[in-house]
Amino acid sequence: MSALRWLRRHLVVIAGLLTLAYMILPNIVVMVFSFNKPNGRFNYSWQRFSLDAWKDPCGVADMCGSLSLSLQIAVWATIGATALGTMIAFALVRYRFRARGAINSLIFLPMAMPEVVMAASLLTLFLNMGAQLGFWTILIAHIMFCLSFVVTAVKARVMSMDPRLEEAARDLYAGPVQTFVRVTLPIAAPGIAAGALLAFALSFDDFIITNFNAGSTVTFPMFVWGSAQRGTPVQINVIGTAMFIIAVLVVLTGQLIANRRKNARP
Amino acid sequence: MSLTQEAPPAPAAEPVVRKPSTRKRLIPYWLLLPGILWLVVFFALPLVYQASTSVQTGSLEKGFEVTWHFRTYWDALSDYYPQFIRSLLYAGTATLLCLLLGYPLAYLIAFKAGRWRNLVLVLVIAPFFTSFLIRTLAWKTILADGGAVVDVLNTLHVLDVTSWLGWTENNRVLATPMAVVCGLTYNFLPFMILPLYTSLERIDGRLHEAAGDLYATPATTFRKVTFPLSMPGVVSGTLLTFIPASGDYVNAELLGSTDTKMVGSVIQTQFLRVLDYPTAAALSFILMAAVLIMVTVYIRRSGTEDLV
Secondary structure, three states: OHHHHHHHHOHHHHHHHHHHHHHHHHHHHHHHHOOEOOOOOOOOOOOOEOOHHHHOOOOOOOHHHHHHHHHHHHHHHHHHHHHHHHHHHHHHHHOOOOOHHHHHHHHHHHHHOOHHHHHHHHHHHHHHHOOOOOHHHHHHHHHHHHHHHHHHHHHHHHHOOOHHHHHHHHHOOOOHHHHHHHHHHHHHHHHHHHHHHHHHHHHHHOOHHHHHHOOOOOOHHHHHHHHHHHOOOHHHHHHHHHHHHHHHHHHHHHHHHHHHHHHHOO | OOOOOOOOOOOOOOOOOOOOOHHHHOHHHHHHHHHHHHHHHHHHHHHHHHHHHHOEEEEOOOEEEEOOOOHHHHHHHHHHHHHHHHHHHHHHHHHHHHHHHHHHHHHHHHHHOHHHHHHHHHHHHHHHHOOHHHHHHHHHHHOOOOOHHHHHHHHOOHHHHHHHHOOOEOOEOOOOHHHHHHHHHHHHHHHHHHHHHHHHHOOOHHHHHHHHHOOOOHHHHHHHHHHHHOHHHHHHHHHHHHHHHHHOOHHHHHHOOHHHOOHHHHHHHHHHHHOOHHHHHHHHHHHHHHHHHHHHHHHHHHOOHHHO
């Protein structure tokens, strides 16, 4: 029974590829249905091929507005969370001080809590303060929940850094600023970039926390959520497909650069 | 904030030769201050506000007042315990499925993918950057009543079995527990695969060779060497999957029906539509407590306390 033996030998590979197929299947469906011309308001069953949605991606009221709002929030949240998170990561790895344990738990807790709980509690704070829900409350919330992920990503990189490189820079009479800009920052950059990328993805895609703290402001995930009830325009699939392709390209380039660096090292 | 009041003495174990000046000793606190302040004000303080809200009584028109009304917790639990149990059950099942599905893929990337490794990793990471709501909506198409998946399952009589088990109804998948668990599993798979991959990748390949030299079969090698060494990945993957899944309501709302509502859905409705803040706050505290207890027990039992 050679077929059975072959199957047994490659069981892991087959199972792994099946999982991969399971993960990719929705992306393919999104792609295929971006070329659909649906009959009603919902784009759930295949009717006939059409390029209409691709020709006019912003043809749906409010969709591209929500998209640009989400991008703006994601950019600012990334900048905020990356700056704050990198500072925390450096402090945690490089210095010994009191309350280190407490701070570590404070960083860990937001990742260990269901999003609904965080979302709801932040809303009670905003309601109690009488804050106007909208752009700023969303931004505050996004920086808050992205922060921990940035800290974790940067920490991992800084921990594996050799402190002797900085000592060497100091021995060669580099000032603290020069050492940081020319030695520390370049070495920590991949970790910071990974943290920033993660923050961007998390913020851009967040629905639950935004849904609680957005008031009447509509981000892109909230637009998609609303359209699931009112009717999904094909343009949503166009955006989804474009995002997938861009994401694959961005991550692939990142990995290629990382590989090049690795190979260039003696 | 007590952490800025006093600078600590430098511990002797550190390889610091010069005694740092006071200004230098304050550096870590200045680095920490903005970020920690942010987390205290927008993460910790809200939890305190929510705790206070959960023991208030009143209404939106008359205003709320702290009355230490602990009955809210009891009422919330007795009204919504089915949604609680369902949430933990669905999240648990999805986590288990993620582990079963994710392990082979993580193993494949770590040991077998060779030059395809980067591409496979990209395909695992890319979904992070594509709207998860759009992808979840795609499951509506995949699992649709007249669709290929349902037809195949029907022909193979799988749906008869699952209907008998109560996972599906009337030979359809959409709007049943199976659809919700399928969506949850799909959405949280990357959170399982990445930690698994990280811990598998760290395993020294020579250990496998050594096990083979000692006449271990591949199955024994896996059971005695690979799996135990991947435990940190299993534990963090499980947590990263279970915790968000237990509070999720997107899958239950998009792929389920009123019979598959999870507790996140109830919290959302109470908070944003019914505006019964005390009940909503109590519900989210019960969820938090349940998750924290389960996570603590799990970490204790798996013996990797130093992980977090």
